[in-house]
Structures are given as C-alpha cells and as structure tokens.
Amino acid sequence: MIRHELRLIGVALQFLTRVPVRVGFDPLWLNQSARHFPLVGAFVGAVGALVLWAAGLLFPPVVAVGLSMMATVLLTGAFHEDGLADTCDALGGAVSRERALEIMKDSRIGTYGAVGLLLVLGLKAATLAALPVAGAVAALLLAHTVSRTAAVALIRFLSYAGDVSLAKAKPLAERISGSGFVVALAWSLVAGAALVVWHPAWWPMVVTAWALALAGAWLCGRWFMRRLGGVTGDTLGATQQLTELAVLLGWLAWWPR
Numbered sequence: 001m002i003r004h005e006l007r008l009i010g011v012a013l014q015f016l017t018r019v020p021v022r023v024g025f026d027p028l029w030l031n032q033s034a035r036h037f038p039l040v041g042a043f044v045g046a047v048g049a050l051v052l053w054a055a056g057l058l059f060p061p062v063v064a065v066g067l068s069m070m071a072t073v074l075l076t077g078a079f080h081e082d083g084l085a086d087t088c089d090a091l092g093g094a095v096s097r098e099r100a101l102e103i104m105k106d107s108r109i110g111t112y113g114a115v116g117l118l119l120v121l122g123l124k125a126a127t128l129a130a131l132p133v134a135g136a137v138a139a140l141l142l143a144h145t146v147s148r149t150a151a152v153a154l155i156r157f158l159s160y161a162g163d164v165s166l167a168k169a170k171p172l173a174e175r176i177s178g179s180g181f182v183v184a185l186a187w188s189l190v191a192g193a194a195l196v197v198w199h200p201a202w203w204p205m206v207v208t209a210w211a212l213a214l215a216g217a218w219l220c221g222r223w224f225m226r227r228l229g230g231v232t233g234d235t236l237g238a239t240q241q242l243t244e245l246a247v248l249l250g251w252l253a254w255w256p257r
Contacts (some may be wrong), residue, residue: 005036007023008032008033008036009033009036009040010022010023011023011029011030011033012036012037012039012040013040013043015033016037016040016044016079016148017040017044017075017076017077018074018075031176032177034152034155034176034180034184035152035179035180035181037148037149037152037184038145038149038187038191039145041144041145041146041147041148041149042141042187044072044075044076044144045141045142045143045144046140046141047072047075048069048140048144049136049137049138049141051067051068052065052068052136052137053133053137055068056133061129062125062129066125068128068140069121069124072144080241081121081241082234083233083235083236083237083238083240083241084116084117084120084237084241084242085109085113085114085116086103086234086237086238087104087238088115088117089103089104089109089110089111089112089113090103090104090234091112091223091228092110092116093112097161097228097229100227100228101161101162101228101232104162104234120242120245123248124245124248127139127249127251127252128140128248131251131255134199135252135255138195138198138199138251139247139248139252141191142206142247142251143209143247145188146188146191146209146210146243146247147216147241147243147244148240149184149188149213150213150217150239150240150243151217151240151243152176152180152181152184153214153221154217154220154235154236155175155231155236156175156176156180156181157175158175158221158231159175159230160173160174160230160231161224161228161229161231161232161235162230188210192206192207192210204254205250205255208250208251208253209250209251211250212243212246212247212250215246216239216242216246217243220235220239220242220243
C-alpha cells in the first residue's frame with residue numbers, strides 16, 4: 001500500500017513537473033495520482049520559496065520574486081501557464097463551445113492568452129514583492145498547494161468537456177474517487193496546519209486561503225460548465241493559476257501593514 005502511494009507520488013511529480021522520475025506507467029496510476037497533486041504543488045512552492053529567500057540575500061525584493069517565479073516556471077515547464085493562456089484564448093471571445101474547444105487545441109497564443117498571462121503573472125509578482133520574505137515564503141507554499149487542490153476538485157465533481165478519446169491525458173478525463181479527493185484535501189490541510197504551527201498568528205490568513213481556493217474552484221467550475229459543459233486539461237491549469245493568484249492576494253490583504 002505504502003509502496004503504491006509512493007509510486008503515485010512519483011507519477012504525479014513526473015506529470016506536473018520536469019523532474020526526471022522513473023516509476024513505470026499504467027494509465028490507471030495517472031488518475032489515482034491526482035490525489036497527490038497538492039503535494040507536488042507544495043514541492044514546487046518550496047522550490048520557489050527557497051529561491052526567493054536565497055535571492056533576497058543578494059538582490060532587491062522585485063528581482064528575488066522574478067527569479068523565484070522563473071524557477072517555478074522552469075520546474076513545471078510552464079504547464080499551468082500554458083493552460084491559462086489557452087483558456088483565455090478560447091473563452092475570451094463570444095464563440096461557440098465547439099469553436100472554443102478547437103481554439104484550446106491550437107498551440108499558438110492569441111491576444112486574450114497573452115493579456116491573461118501578463119495580468120496574472122504580473123499580479124502574482126507584485127503581490128509577492130509587497131510581502132516581507134517570511135510572508136512571501138509562506139504564501140508561496142500555501143498557494144501552490146491549495147490551488148492544485150482546487151484543480152483536483154474540478155476533476156472530482158465535473159465531467160470532461162471534450163472528446164475523451166482525443167484527450168492528451170485520458171486518465172484525467174475521468175473523475176477521481178471520493179477517497180482520492182479526501183487525500184488531496186488532506187494535503188492542503190497539512191500545509192495550512194504546518195504554517196499555523198510555524199506562526200500561530202497566521203491562522204486567519206490560512207483559513208482565508210482555504211476559503212478563496214474553494215470559492216475559486218466554484219467560480220471556475222461554473223464558468224467552464226456554462227461555456228464548455230465541463231472541464232479540460234487547459235481549464236484545470238487555468239484554475240490552478242487563478243486560485244493561486246487569489247490565495248496570494250488574500251494573504252497580502254490580511255498581512256499587517
């Protein structure tokens with residue numbers, strides 16, 4: 001049992017990042033590994049936090065934040081950012097469901113995608129730069145974790161919008177189990193609890209982060225259901241990016257001036 005869960009963690013790490021992991025492959029494992037996506041998010045956030053802290057010893061906060069964001073983008077191969085850009089291109093205009101799904105398959109980036117990326121990445125950078133190092137480190141750890149839980153929630157509760165046979169990751173076009181979703185939630189709770197243990201005064205900010213991730217998942221889900229009738233891999237990436245930004249903004253709003 002433990003060995004299988006470790007294998008699933010490796011599959012999740014292999015799928016969401018560029019870390020070379022050799023764990024074998026079974027289509028069923030990818031669907032099961034979604035329960036550990038928040039744990040991979042915590043790893044990505046930890047890398048970003050470490051780079052932010054180290055760079056902050058040598059450079060001004062804005063430069064440190066830029067290097068931190070660059071590290072996480074390189075680590076994930078801009079996996080979620082690509083989904084955000086495709087989603088913005090597909091849903092930015094008044095097009096039909098069928099046309100929107102076609103646009104998502106186009107590898108080229110359009111105006112909506114470029115503007116969406118610029119605004120989201122710019123706001124994330126500005127938010128992190130406005131926080132002290134300790135606050136930015138904590139925010140990165142929590143935001144990367146709970147935002148991936150939000151994406152997993154959509155996999156659990158919404159159906160796949162496109163043609164499952166044409167899905168790039170077919171196993172993720174199927175809903176994950178209830179027990180798998182509970183595990184994903186648990187990873188977010190563990191991350192938040194760890195921050196509260198580190199600094200008890202942060203508990204309102206942690207609770208706010210959870211609430212914002214929940215609200216972000218709900219709003220994104222309604223948006224995708226109304227426009228597409230479900231979710232796709234690109235919309236899951238967009239959900240992660242948007243809820244990550246929401247958590248960072250919420251953290252900054254609570255931070256004492």
